[in-house]
Amino acid sequence: MPLITMTTDFGMSDGYVGIMKGVILSIAPDATIVDITHDIQPHAISQAAFVIAAAAPYFPSGTVHLVVVDPGVGSERRAIAVQIKRTYFVAPDNGVLTLILQPLSGNPPPAKIIHLRRRKYWLPQVSNTFHGRDVFAPVAAHLATGTPITKLGKSIDDPVLLDLPRAQQNLDGSIEGHILYVDRFGNLVTNIPASWLKAEVPWRIEVAGRVIDKLSSTYADVQRGQLLALVGSSGMLELSVREGSAALMLGVGENVPVKARPVSQD
Amino acid sequence: MPLITMTTDFGMSDGYVGIMKGVILSIAPDATIVDITHDIQPHAISQAAFVIAAAAPYFPSGTVHLVVVDPGVGSERRAIAVQIKRTYFVAPDNGVLTLILQPLSGNPPPAKIIHLRRRKYWLPQVSNTFHGRDVFAPVAAHLATGTPITKLGKSIDDPVLLDLPRAQQNLDGSIEGHILYVDRFGNLVTNIPASWLKAEVPWRIEVAGRVIDKLSSTYADVQRGQLLALVGSSGMLELSVREGSAALMLGVGENVPVKARPVSQD
Amino acid sequence: MPLITMTTDFGMSDGYVGIMKGVILSIAPDATIVDITHDIQPHAISQAAFVIAAAAPYFPSGTVHLVVVDPGVGSERRAIAVQIKRTYFVAPDNGVLTLILQPLSGNPPPAKIIHLRRRKYWLPQVSNTFHGRDVFAPVAAHLATGTPITKLGKSIDDPVLLDLPRAQQNLDGSIEGHILYVDRFGNLVTNIPASWLKAEVPWRIEVAGRVIDKLSSTYADVQRGQLLALVGSSGMLELSVREGSAALMLGVGENVPVKARPVSQD
Numbered sequence: 001m002p003l004i005t006m007t008t009d010f011g012m013s014d015g016y017v018g019i020m021k022g023v024i025l026s027i028a029p030d031a032t033i034v035d036i037t038h039d040i041q042p043h044a045i046s047q048a049a050f051v052i053a054a055a056a057p058y059f060p061s062g063t064v065h066l067v068v069v070d071p072g073v074g075s076e077r078r079a080i081a082v083q084i085k086r087t088y089f090v091a092p093d094n095g096v097l098t099l100i101l102q103p104l105s106g107n108p109p110p111a112k113i114i115h116l117r118r119r120k121y122w123l124p125q126v127s128n129t130f131h132g133r134d135v136f137a138p139v140a141a142h143l144a145t146g147t148p149i150t151k152l153g154k155s156i157d158d159p160v161l162l163d164l165p166r167a168q169q170n171l172d173g174s175i176e177g178h179i180l181y182v183d184r185f186g187n188l189v190t191n192i193p194a195s196w197l198k199a200e201v202p203w204r205i206e207v208a209g210r211v212i213d214k215l216s217s218t219y220a221d222v223q224r225g226q227l228l229a230l231v232g233s234s235g236m237l238e239l240s241v242r243e244g245s246a247a248l249m250l251g252v253g254e255n256v257p258v259k260a261r262p263v264s265q266d
Numbered sequence: 267m268p269l270i271t272m273t274t275d276f277g278m279s280d281g282y283v284g285i286m287k288g289v290i291l292s293i294a295p296d297a298t299i300v301d302i303t304h305d306i307q308p309h310a311i312s313q314a315a316f317v318i319a320a321a322a323p324y325f326p327s328g329t330v331h332l333v334v335v336d337p338g339v340g341s342e343r344r345a346i347a348v349q350i351k352r353t354y355f356v357a358p359d360n361g362v363l364t365l366i367l368q369p370l371s372g373n374p375p376p377a378k379i380i381h382l383r384r385r386k387y388w389l390p391q392v393s394n395t396f397h398g399r400d401v402f403a404p405v406a407a408h409l410a411t412g413t414p415i416t417k418l419g420k421s422i423d424d425p426v427l428l429d430l431p432r433a434q435q436n437l438d439g440s441i442e443g444h445i446l447y448v449d450r451f452g453n454l455v456t457n458i459p460a461s462w463l464k465a466e467v468p469w470r471i472e473v474a475g476r477v478i479d480k481l482s483s484t485y486a487d488v489q490r491g492q493l494l495a496l497v498g499s500s501g502m503l504e505l506s507v508r509e510g511s512a513a514l515m516l517g518v519g520e521n522v523p524v525k526a527r528p529v530s531q532d
Numbered sequence: 533m534p535l536i537t538m539t540t541d542f543g544m545s546d547g548y549v550g551i552m553k554g555v556i557l558s559i560a561p562d563a564t565i566v567d568i569t570h571d572i573q574p575h576a577i578s579q580a581a582f583v584i585a586a587a588a589p590y591f592p593s594g595t596v597h598l599v600v601v602d603p604g605v606g607s608e609r610r611a612i613a614v615q616i617k618r619t620y621f622v623a624p625d626n627g628v629l630t631l632i633l634q635p636l637s638g639n640p641p642p643a644k645i646i647h648l649r650r651r652k653y654w655l656p657q658v659s660n661t662f663h664g665r666d667v668f669a670p671v672a673a674h675l676a677t678g679t680p681i682t683k684l685g686k687s688i689d690d691p692v693l694l695d696l697p698r699a700q701q702n703l704d705g706s707i708e709g710h711i712l713y714v715d716r717f718g719n720l721v722t723n724i725p726a727s728w729l730k731a732e733v734p735w736r737i738e739v740a741g742r743v744i745d746k747l748s749s750t751y752a753d754v755q756r757g758q759l760l761a762l763v764g765s766s767g768m769l770e771l772s773v774r775e776g777s778a779a780l781m782l783g784v785g786e787n788v789p790v791k792a793r794p795v796s797q798d
Contacts, residue, residue, distance in 0.1 A: 003557060005550060011305075011450040012278075012544075015317040016499075018271060018302030022324035025269060025298065029326065032557065033300075034565075036550030039543075042451055043509055051547040058554035058665070060561065071509050074484030128484035129506075130499030133324065184543040185574055218606030218660035233548075233662035240661075243575055243603050277571075277716040278544075281583040282765075284537060284568030288590035291535060291564065295592065299566075308717055309775055337775050340750030394750035395772075396765035399590070 002031045002144030003063045007052050008132065009040035010068070016130070020066075020137040023123065027141035036065075043071040045096050046162055046254075050181045050189075053099035054234045056087065066140040067091040074128035079116040079135050080159060083149045084109045090116075090140045092131070095162035102161060104180075104236070105193035117153035165255065167192045175260040177237070179207075182253050186245025190258045192237040197260065205229040206259040207239055208250045213263075219243075268297045268410030271325060273318050274334045274398065275306035282396070286332075286403040289389065293407035302331075309337040311362050312428055312520075316447045316455075319365035320500045322353065332406040333357040340394035345382040345401050346425060349415045350375045356382075356406045358397070361428035368427060370446075370502070371459035383419035431521065433458045441526040443503070445473075448519050452511025456524045458503040463526065471495040472525040473505055474516045479529075485509075534563045534676030537591060539584050540600045540664065541572035548662070552598075552669040555655065559673035568597075575603040577628050578694055578786075582713045582721075585631035586766045588619065598672040599623040606660035611648040611667050612691060615681045616641045622648075622672045624663070627694035634693060636712075636768070637725035649685035697787065699724045707792040709769070711739075714785050718777025722790045724769040729792065737761040738791040739771055740782045745795075751775075 004024060010016040017038050024031055036055050040048045048069040056065055070077075070092040078093035082100065091097050093115070102108050116135065119126070121142045126134040139152060167177035167190070177192035188207075197203055197215060205212040216228040219242045227249060232238030237260065239246045247253060270290060276282040283304050290297055302321045306314045314335040322331055336343075336358040344359035348366065357363050359381075368374050382401065385392070387408045392400040405418060433443030433456070443458035454473075463469055463481060471478040482494040485508045493515060498504030503526065505512045513519060536556060542548040549570050556563055568587050572580045580601040588597055602609075602624040610625035614632065623629050625647070634640050648667065651658070653674045658666040671684060699709035699722070709724035720739075729735055729747060737744040748760040751774045759781060764770030769792065771778045779785060 003561075005554075007547070007550075012301065013303055013305035014449040015273070015302045015321045016449075018273075018300055019321045019324045021300045022271075022321065022326070022329075025300070026324070026326045029269075034550055034553045034557070035544065036547045037545055039545035055547045055551050055554065058551045058558070060554070060558045063554075072486065075486035127497075127499045129496065129504075133499065183546040183548075220604065220607035230661065231659075233659045233665065238661075278567065279569055279571035280715045281539070281568045281587045282715075284539075284566055285587050285590045287566045288537075288587065288592070288595075291566070292590070292592045295535075338752065341752035393763075393765045395762065395770075399765065 002028055003034065003059065004031050004140050004144050005034045005036050005055070005059060005063060005065045006038070007036040007040065007048055007065065008038045008068045009042045009044065009048065010038050010132065012038050016132065020133050023133055023137040024141040027138055028144045031141065031144050040069050043069065045069050045094055046164060047181065048096050049099045049162060049164070052097070053103065056100065061086040064088040064090065064140045064143045066136055067096050068132040068136050069096050070094070070131060073131050079131065080156070081114045081116060081139060081143065081149050081152050083112040088143050088149065090136050090143065093160050095160045097159065098162040098164060101159060104166070104191055105195060112149060113156050113159050114149050115153045115156045118151065121147065121152055165191060167196070169196060173262045177258045177260070179252065179254055179256045179258060180236070182247045186241065186247035187232065188239040188246050188252065189232055189234060190237045190239070192258065192260060194231040194235050194237065197231070197237060202263040204261045204263050205239070206261070208252045208256060210250065212239070268294055269300065269325065269329045270297050270406050270410050271300045271302050271321070271329060271331045272304070273302040273306065273314055273331065274304045275308045275310065275314065276304050276334070276398065278304050282398065286399050289399055289403040290407040293404055294410045297407065297410050306335050309335065311335050311360055312430060313447065314362050315365045315428060315430070319369065322366065325353070327352040330354040330356065330406045330409045332402055333362050334398040334402050335362050336360070336397060339397050345397065346422070347380045347382060347405060347409065347415050347418050349378040354409050354415065356402050356409065359426050361426045363425065364428040364430060367425060370432070370457055371461055378415060379422050379425050380415050381419045381422045384417065387413065387418055431457060433462070435462060439528045443524050443526070445518065445520055445522045445524060446502070448513045452507065452513035453498065454505040454512050454518065455498055455500060456503045456505070458524065458526060460497040460501050460503065463497070463503060468529040470527045470529050471505070472527070474518045474522060476516065478505070534560055535566065535592065535595045536563050536672050536676050537566045537568050537587070537595060537597045538570070539568040539572065539580055539597065540570045541574050541576065541580065542570050542600070542664065544570050548664065551665050555665055555669040556673040559670055560676045563673065563676050572601050575601065577601050577626055578696060579713065580628050581630045581694060581696070584629070585635065588632065591619070593618040596620040596622065596672045596675045598668055599628050600664040600668050601628050602626065602663060605663050611663065613646045613648060613671060613675065613681050613684050615644040620675050620681065622668050622675065625692050627692045629691065630694040630696060633691060636698070636723055637727055644681060645688050645691050646681050647685045647688045650683065653679065653684055697723060699728070701728060705794045709790045709792070711784065711786055711788045711790060712768070714779045718773065718779035719764065720771040720778045720784065721764055721766060722769045722771070724790065724792060726763040726767050726769065729763070729769060734795040736793045736795050737771070738793070740784045740788060742782065744771070
């Protein structure tokens, strides 16, 4: 049974997402559709880029991920489908797949990228304002039913990529990164990979003028309402408040710098 | 595999929708259930009428659409099921199916309308406050498993219909309509069908004291933050702001008048 | 086809719920997953306890209910699976299953409670912050595919139970209860079971200094905007305003006392 996920900024109040599911199930009646989220901030491409990159590894091989945050709908921006091993992505070519094509840690995976051009796999009538329904949903459904990706258009090698801030390691061992994402609980997810934070070294974390003097391993290491730094569920350094909101406590959000320093132990 | 959609004002926070799905899957274990929306404003019958009419055409033949916005639950209002070709609707008889029975453009389709009376197809115990669970969900599930609609009750021909504003064409060629729906992006969907706006004629659109001096074909025709008028994804005239909110810019909402005038070209 | 429900405080904006579904469908590809709600207030264990107890009875035998409101994630709190007849629950052992194990009316059902210890049924790598993904989702999926509950760990008989207020019947026939839950419509659900309110007796209800002088049977018994008391869809006494919000009108919420008195008829 083919699996299709959806990540959009359409919200759930207007029925747009339901319409896309109707289109998918008309073409692929046996598909299982999973909502990753429809609450990306309107037009927030980088937010969707983070969410799909965090979620995709937990889905089985063969899954088709439909990612539609598309402020340029109706313009000349391209529509693309991407294959990495046996996982597929369908999206506007606006950088929303940046962290799939260039992960924050590890090497870029080999990817086949197709510029969607074959109208045969779209709805017969294509509007200028809702390619989620008219182009992306039908293409995802066709991929899910086994249409080879190469039938959907021509191969390209110059996808649009966002210039997202990357963490860097300095000569003195310190790491400079940024807050990448703020979640519903007010957790601040940074772009500093856990693998950079050697466990045997004590670390001190600095953010927004505050110093956190160690890396915790779990929320329960601190009292309720206290700020802590730990490796979060996405494998990145996170700043959290136990049963509270680090975003509210610190008054910070995306793109704010975060520094991690190894503490000299002599 | 039978397909059932749901459109309600129940929200997703209280579990009411999940309960209805439990009832459906107890009767029709193989059903695929698609949420169109559960975020209709509480008791906003006309809003639900628009959303289901926009969504239904994108679902395959055989789909059962469950529409429960039901301020009159427990009163004498009737419950109905409607068959149009091979598509089914189950709803309270309060006008929520008005735009299914009387589309904004085109002729009313032939419809079989059944007053739900046969308690055999309901839950054994029927509350006075939650017919979504006790009446509508089980009836939708029975339709999805192949129960003929005529078994559910007696045929009627006087369904409740809302007196929704209809656009009108004047002798001078101008069109008077209204804003019908405001979506999450702040797009203002009018009740003026695209087919009335002849492409070869230049149009001028008036709303809330503002004049938009042409019909655009896509958001990209204007600069970011600029107001435009175009044919939207539901096939109606829409007013939008590129990467912004027309509702916020104009400060208007449902039922506000919109006028379209052909521009004299001599 | 196995059925799994989800009740969490994760919200739908961050993709956490989608990730859990990816984990479930990797293990149980044929599972049908139903969202009960993901909008439990962050860390509101008692709220989730009410919602799952109201919803579970409407699902078919064999259903696995996944309930993850887990402020103690990463601490020493236990993770449990519960079997009652042929229905299953998977949750942190923090009281979130209190009203399943000790219903508000009727006797506690016989339950098998398992302390989850067998890491073989978890994801290979277990984070300290997201057991929903790493422990609870895979365990639910394994139960859904037929793994016997006894394989998941050791039996226990001391689950954590919340000390929720219980309604009480006084010698003079009056009943003292509390508001247990406030829904999206502003309905105030109390912990007073319908079965305590004998139909042949007229009742007077007191809440927040207001007196409601009878029990209605349906919203339509009063005028729009008027306060009423009736048996709600969860089988408990509820206070409502017809097409309005009792929570807003009375300015009250959870834990506020409610009194029901039989009216002397001589």
